[in-house]
Amino acid sequence: MNTRTNHLGGWRLFSLLAVSILAMAALILAFAPDSVEGTRSVIRATARTSFALFFTAFTASAFAVLVPSPFSRSLLRERRIIGLSFAFSHFVHAIAIFAYGQLAPEFWPNRTALGNLPGSIGYAFILLLTLTSFKGPARLLGAKAWKRLHVTGMWVIAAIFTYSYFKRIPTNLLYAIPFGIVVAAVAVRLVGKLALAARRNQRAPANPDERKALVS
Template identity: 45%
Template sequence: MTGIVTAVVLASALVLIVGIGGSMGARSALRMTARASLVLFLSAFTASALHRLRPMPLSRWLMRNRRYLGVAFAGSHLVHALAIGASIRADADAFYASQQPSGYMLNGIGYAFILAMAATSFRAPARMIGTTAWRWLHWVGGYYI
């Protein structure tokens, strides 16, 4: 599932970047990947609360697939990072003019959380850091993102 979702997001971003072209295509890919990432993140982040609030087939499915939705979010956000690179390459001056300097650090911390959370979504790395650290990482990272 995660590979398919990431491949679809990547293909969609490439269609926008190549099809529209230039900075407009890169900006369109940025918006699309941000929206795809938002849907995937919110699906994983709210699964537990939704299931507690209203147990139903959808909430059970979200709970069973929360890990895969989170990893798909990380894949989608990796494609988002590539779209950022395409946007910089297409029109660096316009890209940097639209950014706040404080955003570089805050976004970098967000990407570090995404990477750490994706890496520890698999059994072996999760066991290596331990249950307490895993819970802390995913709780703080989820709320930071």
Template identity: 40%
Template structure:
């Protein structure tokens, strides 16, 4: 095995989750140690984990569609490791939740100003989906619930999580220009998924027509 093959295998499967976990530990440590006050450190962790969660979710959410339109080494890796990118997203987003809860402990008024009951309800549902999708990301649990239930859970859950990200970034982009790139990316991810679905449906129709 050459060095290039070893390097590729090092970034496959659960090693991705491990690398993300280590990166998150470093981020939390740096933010906590460099902040001028505990509240500032927690705010920094919340912002950083929001970005890592969005990036990892986008990679998992678009894996199949990206492979469909751009079949290359990167998209093959992306699709092959979609499960682990999804679990990495879950790890990142649960760290994000812990930071939010920590902010609520030391600055409850600040958290209350940004998160009302509706936010907690819809966000809570997203975390239920994340927990269930993570729990069924193992072969044994996937077999336990069956293929149909697994597909339904992961499809509905991924679109619901997309909706939560879209609501967050699109609403912010309307008043804060710095959020426009993230808003554009979240719209692009859905557009890519829809385009791939339409493309596959047309390909199947042509195959049936020609048979």
């Protein structure tokens, strides 16, 4: 019997997170003084849920190495679902931005192509990572290309989050908090990678002859 079905994981977890994000957006709009302010609040709120979900997925493998426990292993097991939930949250975020542009016509003319570039690159990678998170496209892409795309995409999105918060610090010091979280998450991931490499080296045979024996 698959014990995993008895736990909140897989598509059950995705459904719970997606419904929670939609419910949050609906409540914000319902209690906002007007639709413009409500939509702006949804943009901010979904940016935060996307941030939390992305960096949970981003650091899951590192925590599984650095702090092995049932919880960290469950995070690693559900990393794909958490990543898809992040994509859903950012999809809602994009809808809110589009809606705000319709409600406040001055929004888009005040933005430049250069200012929109990081977000556009981020959404392009989110789309690619989402599509290749399913077996069919992943199989067509191949294991090496899939890994290269997902590692690159995760780091690009992390860099965009870093830049997004860093550039806002001069106007609002509170943005130093999420910026610090991003820096810490990057450090955790790098340390986790180093720890995993060290662990593999310790398990590796001491000389080439022993390695050849294992391969054969």
